[in-house]
Amino acid sequence: MSIRVAVVDDQALVRGGFVMMLGTHDDIEVVAEAGTGIEAIEVARTHRPDVVLMDIRMPDMDGLEATSRIMADADWGVRVLILTTFDPDEYVYRALRAGASGFVLKDIPPEQLATAVRTVADGGALLAPSITRRLIGQFSRRLTIDTAIAERLERLTDREREVVTAVARGASNSEIASDLFIGAATVKTHISSVLTKLGLRDRAQIVVFAYESGLVEAGDRDIGH
Amino acid sequence: MSIRVAVVDDQALVRGGFVMMLGTHDDIEVVAEAGTGIEAIEVARTHRPDVVLMDIRMPDMDGLEATSRIMADADWGVRVLILTTFDPDEYVYRALRAGASGFVLKDIPPEQLATAVRTVADGGALLAPSITRRLIGQFSRRLTIDTAIAERLERLTDREREVVTAVARGASNSEIASDLFIGAATVKTHISSVLTKLGLRDRAQIVVFAYESGLVEAGDRDIGH
DNA sequence: TCCGCCCTCCGCCGTGCGACGGGTAGCGCC
DNA sequence: GGCGCTACCCGTCGCACGGCGGAGGGCGGA
Numbered sequence: 001m002s003i004r005v006a007v008v009d010d011q012a013l014v015r016g017g018f019v020m021m022l023g024t025h026d027d028i029e030v031v032a033e034a035g036t037g038i039e040a041i042e043v044a045r046t047h048r049p050d051v052v053l054m055d056i057r058m059p060d061m062d063g064l065e066a067t068s069r070i071m072a073d074a075d076w077g078v079r080v081l082i083l084t085t086f087d088p089d090e091y092v093y094r095a096l097r098a099g100a101s102g103f104v105l106k107d108i109p110p111e112q113l114a115t116a117v118r119t120v121a122d123g124g125a126l127l128a129p130s131i132t133r134r135l136i137g138q139f140s141r142r143l144t145i146d147t148a149i150a151e152r153l154e155r156l157t158d159r160e161r162e163v164v165t166a167v168a169r170g171a172s173n174s175e176i177a178s179d180l181f182i183g184a185a186t187v188k189t190h191i192s193s194v195l196t197k198l199g200l201r202d203r204a205q206i207v208v209f210a211y212e213s214g215l216v217e218a219g220d221r222d223i224g225h
Numbered sequence: 226m227s228i229r230v231a232v233v234d235d236q237a238l239v240r241g242g243f244v245m246m247l248g249t250h251d252d253i254e255v256v257a258e259a260g261t262g263i264e265a266i267e268v269a270r271t272h273r274p275d276v277v278l279m280d281i282r283m284p285d286m287d288g289l290e291a292t293s294r295i296m297a298d299a300d301w302g303v304r305v306l307i308l309t310t311f312d313p314d315e316y317v318y319r320a321l322r323a324g325a326s327g328f329v330l331k332d333i334p335p336e337q338l339a340t341a342v343r344t345v346a347d348g349g350a351l352l353a354p355s356i357t358r359r360l361i362g363q364f365s366r367r368l369t370i371d372t373a374i375a376e377r378l379e380r381l382t383d384r385e386r387e388v389v390t391a392v393a394r395g396a397s398n399s400e401i402a403s404d405l406f407i408g409a410a411t412v413k414t415h416i417s418s419v420l421t422k423l424g425l426r427d428r429a430q431i432v433v434f435a436y437e438s439g440l441v442e443a444g445d446r447d448i449g450h
Numbered sequence: 451t452c453c454g455c456c457c458t459c460c461g462c463c464g465t466g467c468g469a470c471g472g473g474t475a476g477c478g479c480c
Numbered sequence: 481g482g483c484g485c486t487a488c489c490c491g492t493c494g495c496a497c498g499g500c501g502g503a504g505g506g507c508g509g510a
Contacts, residue, residue, distance in 0.1 A: 119341075122336075170425075172426070172467095182488085184466095188490095191467085192470085204428045205395035206429075207433055410460060414458080416497090
């Protein structure tokens with residue numbers, strides 16, 4: 001059973017090229033085409049393709065918005081493969097958020113296009129090498145930071161780490177004291193110990209350290225009050 | 226020209242299964258096999274395959290360590306595809322750091338294995354759907370945080386944002402003053418304004434806010450002194 | 451022109467913070 | 481038992497921090 005594909009691109013010439021490329025593979029069948037985002041949503045609903053090849057830059061509605069719309073009210077297993085010329089970070093993030101299964105650049109060799117379609121049709125997720133490299137960079141950077149600074153964290157006692165996390169929440173000494181059921185003076189002692197051990201100066205630098213070391217992470221904390 | 230693959234797995238039965246699967250595709254050629262991490266390095270050096278299918282759990286040296294070794298002294302275009310039963314986060318991160326081009330689970334259908342090999346051979350990067358979903362979750366979470374809190378940042382003036390970033394570096398008032406070429410009293414004024422606008426209490430909470438809002442990010446800052 | 455916003459600077463004052471010294475309990479070792 | 485080490489818990493004291501009020505200048509818009 002062949003993979004049913006819808007091709008979305010505002011430039012008819014480019015769209016035709018994609019259709020022709022995919023046509024050479026007999027396990028792939030182009031069942032619909034669309035030239036705008038609105039059309040893409042319509043086409044997806046009526047033809048229910050397995051994979052939607054989606055351009056980003058289009059009139060009336062861009063491909064990312066169309067993607068999220070399609071994914072939102074899809075009651076069948078559709079997968080969207082974003083196909084674009086540029087790859088700025090924001091596009092990638094928005095695409096992933098919208099529910100796209102892949103993000104590849106238009107400069108890929110023709111035979112890879114079919115491979116990409118098969119990959120996402122199989123349930124896989126595909127990203128362009130350059131993008132994946134950035135993702136890897138993000139995470140590896142995080143890890144190197146962890147290993148580099150986190151060893152300083154090991155010099156701290158359990159109690160001191162508790163205090164550090166509390167400080168990194170923005171808590172005052174008295175709040176920490178009541179949270180940990182100890183005296184306010186004791187909290188100060190712990191903090192002083194942390195400061196000397198880590199070579200820091202004040203609690204603000206403790207917060208910085210907590211984030212940089214990965215002890216706390218942006219996102220698992222609500223601020224304000 | 227076919228894709229030259231090396232299969233690394235300590236269980237001969239599993240390894241044989243993979244070899245057989247790949248053998249049915251005439252564009253893929255298994256040129257070597259290995260049963261341990263050490264062997265994998267040897268085999269990679271002597272046979273110089275295009276793709277290494279790498280298991281993680283192995284005696285003497287796990288696949289991730291072997292991967293980084295192979296990538297380290299590879300003077301040809303080798304790509305490593307991690308193939309494992311489990312997918313804990315640490316494995317994924319370590320694998321990406323080690324330089325792997327893909328990370329898929331062993332429970333994928335046989336035909337997808339060939340697709341995966343072709344994808345990484347083409348220079349693409351492939352992640353198992355579950356892993357990609359987590360990656361997407363990470364980034365989408367970041368974005369929602371940004372949009373949610375960052376609007377509070379807009380209430381601040383440019384100068385106030387400068388002060389906030391300085392505070393988020395762990396700088397004291399006098400340090401900020403000399404950095405910005407203004408008086409220490411002015412710094413205090415800005416900080417007071419920031420505190421009231423954001424509904425915060427002290428500079429430590431400013432640091433928290435700076436990280437949570439994405440104004441500063443863990444990694445682009447060295448701490449200590 | 452007047453009004454509002456931003457940036458800059460100054461004083462005063464209360465307080466939370468951090469440095470310093472000291473105390474207690476547990477634990478391993480000779 | 482005596483000694484050393486560590487973790488944990490209190491006090492006191494000086495100081496930077498933050499709240500509050502005020503003031504001047506630049507800049508743009510009603």
